[in-house]
Amino acid sequence: MAERIRATYWIETPYPLDVAAQVMAGEQSCGTFTRLKAETNELRQAHGARVERIEPLETVSAPSLPILSLPKTNGGAPVFQRAQVELSWPIENMGPSLPNLLATIAGNLFELKEFSGLRLLDIQLTSEFAQAYRGPAFGIEGTRTLAGIDQGPLIGTIIKPSVGLSPEGTANIVHELVSAGIDFIKDDELQANGPHNPLTERVDAVMRVINEHADRTGKKAMYAFNITGDIDEMKRHHDYVLAAGGTCVMATLNSVGLPGLAKLREYSAVPIHGHRAGWGLYSRSPYIGMSYIAYQKLWRLAGVDHLHVNGLRNKFSEGDESVIASAQACQTPMFDAPHNSCRIMPVFSSAQSAEQVGDTYAALGNTDLIYCCGGGIMGHPGGIRGGIDSLRQAWDAAEQGIALETYAQNHPELAQAIEAFRK
Amino acid sequence: MAERIRATYWIETPYPLDVAAQVMAGEQSCGTFTRLKAETNELRQAHGARVERIEPLETVSAPSLPILSLPKTNGGAPVFQRAQVELSWPIENMGPSLPNLLATIAGNLFELKEFSGLRLLDIQLTSEFAQAYRGPAFGIEGTRTLAGIDQGPLIGTIIKPSVGLSPEGTANIVHELVSAGIDFIKDDELQANGPHNPLTERVDAVMRVINEHADRTGKKAMYAFNITGDIDEMKRHHDYVLAAGGTCVMATLNSVGLPGLAKLREYSAVPIHGHRAGWGLYSRSPYIGMSYIAYQKLWRLAGVDHLHVNGLRNKFSEGDESVIASAQACQTPMFDAPHNSCRIMPVFSSAQSAEQVGDTYAALGNTDLIYCCGGGIMGHPGGIRGGIDSLRQAWDAAEQGIALETYAQNHPELAQAIEAFRK
Numbered sequence: 001m002a003e004r005i006r007a008t009y010w011i012e013t014p015y016p017l018d019v020a021a022q023v024m025a026g027e028q029s030c031g032t033f034t035r036l037k038a039e040t041n042e043l044r045q046a047h048g049a050r051v052e053r054i055e056p057l058e059t060v061s062a063p064s065l066p067i068l069s070l071p072k073t074n075g076g077a078p079v080f081q082r083a084q085v086e087l088s089w090p091i092e093n094m095g096p097s098l099p100n101l102l103a104t105i106a107g108n109l110f111e112l113k114e115f116s117g118l119r120l121l122d123i124q125l126t127s128e129f130a131q132a133y134r135g136p137a138f139g140i141e142g143t144r145t146l147a148g149i150d151q152g153p154l155i156g157t158i159i160k161p162s163v164g165l166s167p168e169g170t171a172n173i174v175h176e177l178v179s180a181g182i183d184f185i186k187d188d189e190l191q192a193n194g195p196h197n198p199l200t201e202r203v204d205a206v207m208r209v210i211n212e213h214a215d216r217t218g219k220k221a222m223y224a225f226n227i228t229g230d231i232d233e234m235k236r237h238h239d240y241v242l243a244a245g246g247t248c249v250m251a252t253l254n255s256v257g258l259p260g261l262a263k264l265r266e267y268s269a270v271p272i273h274g275h276r277a278g279w280g281l282y283s284r285s286p287y288i289g290m291s292y293i294a295y296q297k298l299w300r301l302a303g304v305d306h307l308h309v310n311g312l313r314n315k316f317s318e319g320d321e322s323v324i325a326s327a328q329a330c331q332t333p334m335f336d337a338p339h340n341s342c343r344i345m346p347v348f349s350s351a352q353s354a355e356q357v358g359d360t361y362a363a364l365g366n367t368d369l370i371y372c373c374g375g376g377i378m379g380h381p382g383g384i385r386g387g388i389d390s391l392r393q394a395w396d397a398a399e400q401g402i403a404l405e406t407y408a409q410n411h412p413e414l415a416q417a418i419e420a421f422r423k
Numbered sequence: 424m425a426e427r428i429r430a431t432y433w434i435e436t437p438y439p440l441d442v443a444a445q446v447m448a449g450e451q452s453c454g455t456f457t458r459l460k461a462e463t464n465e466l467r468q469a470h471g472a473r474v475e476r477i478e479p480l481e482t483v484s485a486p487s488l489p490i491l492s493l494p495k496t497n498g499g500a501p502v503f504q505r506a507q508v509e510l511s512w513p514i515e516n517m518g519p520s521l522p523n524l525l526a527t528i529a530g531n532l533f534e535l536k537e538f539s540g541l542r543l544l545d546i547q548l549t550s551e552f553a554q555a556y557r558g559p560a561f562g563i564e565g566t567r568t569l570a571g572i573d574q575g576p577l578i579g580t581i582i583k584p585s586v587g588l589s590p591e592g593t594a595n596i597v598h599e600l601v602s603a604g605i606d607f608i609k610d611d612e613l614q615a616n617g618p619h620n621p622l623t624e625r626v627d628a629v630m631r632v633i634n635e636h637a638d639r640t641g642k643k644a645m646y647a648f649n650i651t652g653d654i655d656e657m658k659r660h661h662d663y664v665l666a667a668g669g670t671c672v673m674a675t676l677n678s679v680g681l682p683g684l685a686k687l688r689e690y691s692a693v694p695i696h697g698h699r700a701g702w703g704l705y706s707r708s709p710y711i712g713m714s715y716i717a718y719q720k721l722w723r724l725a726g727v728d729h730l731h732v733n734g735l736r737n738k739f740s741e742g743d744e745s746v747i748a749s750a751q752a753c754q755t756p757m758f759d760a761p762h763n764s765c766r767i768m769p770v771f772s773s774a775q776s777a778e779q780v781g782d783t784y785a786a787l788g789n790t791d792l793i794y795c796c797g798g799g800i801m802g803h804p805g806g807i808r809g810g811i812d813s814l815r816q817a818w819d820a821a822e823q824g825i826a827l828e829t830y831a832q833n834h835p836e837l838a839q840a841i842e843a844f845r846k
Contacts, residue, residue, distance in 0.1 A: 068742065099652055111706070165466070193518055
C-alpha cells in the first residue's frame with residue numbers, strides 16, 4: 001500500500017464529530033451529495049480520504065464563525081464541539097503536485113456549512129513530493145557560505161522608507177550600511193519594480209556599491225532584491241541580479257503562488273528570500289485559516305531558502321510563542337536523507353533590536369537565522385555602525401550565556417542600545 | 424497628477440479611527456516606526472498612502488479578533504470602533520503589477536496589532552492595469568460562441584465522483600452527458616493530473632467521445648480540463664487539450680497564483696475556467712479576509728473567463744445575497760472602452776437543480792452564466808436527459824415569467840425535478 005498524505009485540522013461543529021469528519025473526508029475526495037452508481041465501494045476504498053484520528057476538545061455554546069444551518073436537536077440548545085481531526089489521502093489522488101495538494105487539503109472544506117471553525121494545523125507529505133520538488137537550493141549552509149558568515153546570525157536590515165526612494169537614494173543607504181559592516185540587506189515587500197525605482201536601475205546602483213566594497217574589503221553583503229512579479233519578469237530580473245553579482249532574490253510568496261515560486265527555484269542561482277506578506281489572512285482568526293507549521297512546509301518544498309517568522313515583541317499581532325514555534329519549524333527537517341531536508345533560515349524582523357536577542361537565542365538554541373532590524377540599527381545613538389555592533393554584542397553575550405547588562409558594561413554600543421530601545 | 428489605486432476596508436479598532444487609518448496607510452507605504460532622515464516630506468507626499476475617507480460604523484465592547492495590546496484609556500473599558508476606510512496609493516509605488524498590488528493592498532496590514540478586525544472590501548484600479556494585463560480573452564461572448572449557445576445559460580455539470588475515476592470511466596460518463604445534450608462539463612478541482620487519471624489520458628478518452636459526438640451532431644460540449652499544476656506543466660497540458668480539440672481549461676486560482684494565471688492567459692487559446700477552492704479562507708470570518716468583490720477583480724484582470732460564485736441555497740456556508748452580489752460583480756465592467764471590460768461568466772454550482780433557477784434569474788436578470796448541477800442532473804428520475812431538460816425548462820419558464828409549477832404542468836421533466844428536489 002502506497003504512502004498517504006496526512007493533514008491535521010482544528011474544527012468546531014454542532015454535528016457529531018464522526019459525522020463532521022466524514023463530511024470533510026467526503027468533500028475532499030470522492031463524496032457527492034447524491035451517491036452515484038460510479039461511486040463503487042472499490043473506488044471509495046482506493047480513493048476516499050480516511051479519517052485517521054478524532055481527538056475531542058472542549059465545547060462552546062456559541063458558534064465561533066457564523067453558521068447558517070444547525071442540526072436538529074431535541075429542543076436543547078446546540079453545542080459546538082471542538083476537536084482535532086486527522087485525515088489522510090492516497091497520493092494517487094493528486095500526485096506529488098503542490099498546487100493540487102493545496103486544493104485537496106485547503107480547498108472547499110473551509111466553506112463547509114457543517115463547521116463553525118476549521119483550521120489546517122499540520123501536514124505530512126510523502127517522499128514522492130521530495131522527489132518531485134527541489135526544496136531549498138541553499139538553505140542554512142549555502143546562505144552562510146555566500147554571505148561569508150560562518151557563525152552567529154546574519155545581521156540584517158530592510159531598506160526604509162519602504163517605498164519612495166530612488167535607485168540612487170537606495171544605494172546611498174546601502175553605502176552607509178555596508179561601510180558599517182552589515183551582513184544582509186533586503187528590499188521592503190512594497191518595493192519591487194515600481195516606476196519610481198525600477199528593479200534594474202536599483203540593481204545597478206546598489207551592486208555598484210556592494211561590489212566596490214567587496215573588492216576593497218573582501219566582505220560582500222547579501223542583498224535580497226525584491227523580484228516579485230509576473231513569471232517571465234521574475235526570470236529576467238533574477239538573471240539581471242545574477243549578472244550584476246547579486247547573491248539573493250526575494251519573492252512575496254502569497255503574491256507569486258506555489259507554482260511561481262517553484263518556477264523561480266528551477267533556475268535561481270542564488271538563495272530565495274521568502275516574504276510572507278498577507279500572512280495575517282491565514283493566521284489572524286483562531287477559527288479559520290492555516291497554521292504557519294503547515295504553511296511553511298509548502299513553501300520550503302517549493303524552494304524557498306529564507307522565510308519570515310516575525311520577531312519577539314513585534315509590531316504585529318502575533319505572540320512570542322508562535323514566533324518561536326515558526327522559527328523552529330523552519331529549521332526542522334521535512335524529509336530524511338537522501339532527500340533534501342528542506343531546512344532553511346528563519347528571518348526575524350519587526351521592531352527588533354538588541355533587546356530581543358537574549359530571549360530569541362534562549363528559545364531557539366542556535367544562530368542559524370537572519371536577524372533584521374530597522375529602527376534597532378538606524379535609530380541607534382551611535383549610528384548604523386553602533387546599531388550593528390550592538391546586535392553582534394548582544395548575540396555574543398547570548399551565546400556566552402552572559403546577561404545583557406553585564407556584557408554592556410564594557411561594550412558601549414550595547415549599553416547605548418539598551419538605553420535607547422528599552423521600553 | 425497621476426491616477427491612484429484605491430482600496431476600501433472594513434476595520435475594527437480600539438484606537439481613534441484617524442490614528443488607526445494612518446497606521447494602515449503608513450505600514451503599506453513609506454512609514455517606519457522610527458522616522459528616518461531619508462523619509463522627507465517630499466517623499467511622503469509623493470509616495471505615502473492617503474486616507475481618502477473614514478466612515479464610522481457601530482462600536483462593540485469586545486474585540487472580534489484576539490488583540491494583544493490596547494491603548495491606554497482613562498480607567499474606562501476599551502471600546503472597539505468599526506468603520507469603513509478608503510486608502511489610495513500612487514501607481515508609482517508598485518506599477519501596474521498584480522502580485523505587487525496584492526502585497527500593497529492585502530499584505531502586512533492584516534497583521535497590524537492596532538486592529539481587532541480588517542477586511543478588504545473593494546478595489547479600484549487604474550487604466551495602467553488594463554494596459555499591462557490582458558483580462559479575459561473570451562468572456563461571455565467568446566464562451567457562447569465556442570460552446571454554440573447563443574442564448575440561455577450553459578447547462579453544465581461536474582464529473583463525479585470528484586476523484587477516483589479512470590480516464591475511460593470519465594469518458595463513459597461524458598458519453599452519457601453529451602448524448603443527453605449537455606453544454607458544459609468540468610473536472611472536479613480534486614481531479615487534475617493524479618497517477619490514477621493522468622490528464623493526457625483523460626483528454627484522449629474524453630475528447631474522443633466529444634469529437635465523435637460533435638462530428639455526428641454538430642454540437643460540441645465544452646469540457647473544462649483541470650490543468651492546475653506547475654508553470655510548464657500547465658503549458659504542456661493546455662497545448663495537449665488544444666491539440667485534441669478541447670475548448671476550455673480549468674485552473675484552481677488560489678493554487679496557481681496570480682502570476683501563474685496571467686502566464687496561462689498569455690498563451691491560452693481557449694477560455695480559462697477559474698475555480699475558487701480555498702475561498703473560505705478569505706471569506707469565512709466576518710472579521711478578517713477579503714470580499715469576493717475585490718477578489719474577483721484581481722483574477723478577471725489576470726485573465727480568467729469563468730469564475731465560481733457558489734449557488735443559491737448551496738451546501739456551503741454562504742448566504743444567497745452574497746452569491747448574487749458575486750455573480751453581478753463578475754458581469755460588471757471593470758474598465759471602459761477601449762480597454763477590456765473584463766466581463767466574465769459567473770459559474771453557479773453546489774447543490775443546484777431546477778429549484779433555484781427562478782430565484783437566480785430574478786436576481787440576476789440575465790442568462791449569461793454557467794449553471795452547473797451534479798445531483799440535480801444525475802439524480803433526476805428521468806436520468807441525465809431528464810435532468811438537463813428540466814433545467815432548460817426551468818430557465819425557459821423563468822425567462823418567460825411563468826411560475827415553475829405552471830410551466831411544469833406540460834413539461835414532465837420539470838415536474839419530476841420539482842418532485843425529486845423540492846425539500
